[in-house]
Each structure stands twice: as C-alpha cells, then as structure tokens.
Amino acid sequence: MFRQLMTATAAVLILLSGNAHAQVNEEAAQALAKKAKCTKCHSVDKKKDGPAYQDVAEKYKGKADAVDKLYTHLTTGPMVEVDGEKEEHEILRASDDEIRNLIGWILSR
Numbered sequence: 001m002f003r004q005l006m007t008a009t010a011a012v013l014i015l016l017s018g019n020a021h022a023q024v025n026e027e028a029a030q031a032l033a034k035k036a037k038c039t040k041c042h043s044v045d046k047k048k049d050g051p052a053y054q055d056v057a058e059k060y061k062g063k064a065d066a067v068d069k070l071y072t073h074l075t076t077g078p079m080v081e082v083d084g085e086k087e088e089h090e091i092l093r094a095s096d097d098e099i100r101n102l103i104g105w106i107l108s109r
C-alpha cells in the first residue's frame, strides 16, 4: 500500500513538472551565471544594474520567440544602459547547451 502510494505520488510530481522547463539543470545554470559574472548585474528577484530574472521571465511569458530573443541577447553583446552609460552587454561564452540551459532557467524563474 505504502509503495503504491509512493508510486502514485511520484507520478503526480512528474506530471506536475512536465512542462517545457523540466529539463533545466538548476545547478549548472546558477554556476554558469556566477562564473560568467552575470550575478554582478542580475539577481533572481531584485533589480540591480540589470533586470531581475523574474522580471525577464514575466516579460517573455507565453512568447514563442523568448529563447531565440534571449539567445541573441546573450551572444551578440547588444548595447544596454548601465548607470546612464551605454555599453555592450556581457557576451556569454559557453557551449550552445549551456547557454540554452541558462536561458531555460531564467525563463522558469
């Protein structure tokens, strides 16, 4: 009985997490954000020089091109404003998989 209950619970949890972000490796994403110094200007829930990841996730919610837009943002160094000064956004140098994992993590905040 206990085992059946556990199996049922596990099945429900898998179903609940069964969305587009289920494949995100949280640890790898956070480690990369730290290594690439993204944390200097971004945090999950507070605006710093850059927007909070929660706000980015909110902005792109339901947008089909979210991943593409962010991929371009993170790999081409578009101009952004930091302290009233225009500068190139940090270019994320990592493998395609790592970049996509980090984007998936940001979008699921």
Ligand code: HEC
Pocket (backbone or CB within 6 Å): 033, 036, 037, 038, 039, 040, 041, 042, 049, 050, 051, 056, 059, 069, 070, 073, 074, 079, 080, 081, 082, 089, 090, 091, 092, 102, 106
């Ligand atoms: C020097 C500060 C700084 C660093 C370092 C930085 N960012 Fe940003 N980031 C910004 C600013 C400022 C914006 C706002 C751009 C705008 O809205 O015009 C931004 C915007 C973003 C956005 C939202 C883009 C959009 O289309 O809305 C994402 C996602 C992002 N940064 C991720 C990262 C990641 C990942 C890293 C690490 C590789 C990083 N940032 C490093 C300052 C920074």
